[in-house]
Amino acid sequence: MSGWFYKVAYPCEQAREFMYDYLDGQLPMFKQFRFQIHLNGCTECREYYLLYKKAAHAYEFRKENPPPSEFLEHTLDFLRKEGIVGDDDPATAPESNPVVQS
Amino acid sequence: MSGNGPSDAFEEINSEELLADLLSGGGTGQKAFARLVRITHNRFLGFIQRHLASPEECREVLQETYLAVHKGLPGFAGKSKLSTWVYSLAHHKICDRLADRDRRHQELTETHEGALTTEANQADRLAPVTAWDAAPDRVAARSAVETLIGKAIEALPPQARLVYQLRDVEDLSGEEAAVLMGITPENVRVQLHRARRQIVDWVQEKLSRVGTER
Numbered sequence: 004m005s006g007w008f009y010k011v012a013y014p015c016e017q018a019r020e021f022m023y024d025y026l027d028g029q030l031p032m033f034k035q036f037r038f039q040i041h042l043n044g045c046t047e048c049r050e051y052y053l054l055y056k057k058a059a060h061a062y063e064f065r066k067e068n069p070p071p072s073e074f075l076e077h078t079l080d081f082l083r084k085e086g087i088v089g090d091d092d093p094a095t096a097p098e099s100n101p102v103v104q105s
Numbered sequence: 106m107s108g109n110g111p112s113d114a115f116e117e118i119n120s121e122e123l124l125a126d127l128l129s130g131g132g133t134g135q136k137a138f139a140r141l142v143r144i145t146h147n148r149f150l151g152f153i154q155r156h157l158a159s160p161e162e163c164r165e166v167l168q169e170t171y172l173a174v175h176k177g178l179p180g181f182a183g184k185s186k187l188s189t190w191v192y193s194l195a196h197h198k199i200c201d202r203l204a205d206r207d208r209r210h211q212e213l214t215e216t217h218e219g220a221l222t223t224e225a226n227q228a229d230r231l232a233p234v235t236a237w238d239a240a241p242d243r244v245a246a247r248s249a250v251e252t253l254i255g256k257a258i259e260a261l262p263p264q265a266r267l268v269y270q271l272r273d274v275e276d277l278s279g280e281e282a283a284v285l286m287g288i289t290p291e292n293v294r295v296q297l298h299r300a301r302r303q304i305v306d307w308v309q310e311k312l313s314r315v316g317t318e319r
Contacts, residue, residue: 020261023298054305058254061269062276075146079139081168087175088142089135 013041018048023053118144118196119186127178144170146190148275149195155258155270156199157262166202189281192271196285250308265300272297 013021018041024030025038042049082088117123118141126137150171153163181190205230258266258274271282272293279297283290 019302020298023294025302051305051309054250054308055301057250058257058301058304058308059273061254061258061273069147070150074150075143076147077164078171079142079166082142082171082175085172085175086161087135087171089132089137 013037014084015041015045015048018045019051019055022052026056026059114144115148115188118191124181124187125147128318131269137170138175145191147190152192152195152270152275153199157202163203166198167196168266169198171200182308184282186281189284192275192277192281193285194247196267253300253308253311254304256311257304261300261303265296265303268293269300269304273301 018038021030021034021038025035030038043053079088123137123140126133128134128139129137146167150163150167153166153170154160170191174191177190177194181187185193188225239264258269261269268282268286271277272279272287277285279290279293282293282297286293288296
């Protein structure tokens with residue numbers, strides 16, 4: 004889409020205010036439609052939206068930096084000395100634990 | 106969209122079974138606690154690491170957090186998820202550590218007038234965290250935008266940084282973040298949107314500056 008039409012749908016600032024609800028699937032259908040019209044026509048807001056979405060999905064790149072396994076063992080050793088944990092079977096204990104670098 | 110809560114493995118710590126084992130004490134309790142640590146260790150280390158730069162401090166604060174969890178478990182009323190409660194303990198420990206640092210800085214400043222500046226202290230607190238795997242090739246592989254977002258997070262005001270980290274980095278639900286921060290879910294929503302926009306504005310400004318310099 005080109006020209007001015009998308010601005011009739013929403014001005015840029017209003018479109019940006021809708022990004023949270025749009026991403027969250029909470030924007031009512033008719034607003035969604037107008038929001039999409041704006042996004043299709045407005046390069047600046049489309050770029051803004053892509054960055055907004057990336058920022059909102061920071062948990063996805065949290066997975067990059069697991070610390071060395073000695074860190075976990077160090078903590079467990081400390082807690083063993085405190086009498087808080089006993090010997091356990093690491094094989095049955097899943098490690099979740101993605102870590103993000105901010 | 107985030108907000109569906111932490112991963113399934115992490116979610117296991119909110120199971121009634123694990124909580125019952127933790128509260129049972131003795132060998133079962135000790136084993137359950139070890140399991141809790143194995144499941145949550147890196148997640149909470151990451152959370153702490155995003156507030157404190159020194160790896161040594163991060164380890165200490167994490168240990169203090171687990172000690173607080175152990176001490177507080179008998180009184181855990183289950184009004185929130187166990188994971189939310191542990192996050193709140195970790196957050197308190199981080200705040201304690203930062204307050205200690207400010208106090209020490211204050212004492213130092215008073216003793217050696219003018220030796221340290223507030224800016225220096227602030228720079229220390231907000232110093233970019235060194236990645237655990239900061240090998241140059243890994244660092245280079247990270248997308249420039251992700252790196253910029255990381256820096257933008259560091260530049261956020263404390264409250265905005267906390268809400269953003271809880272929701273978009275730790276992936277807590279709006280309700281969990283609200284409980285932890287002592288605000289309403291609607292406030293979380295408003296503050297999170299504002300924080301995201303601050304991040305985007307910051308990143309765009311940096312990107313446009315790079316474009317102008319070329």
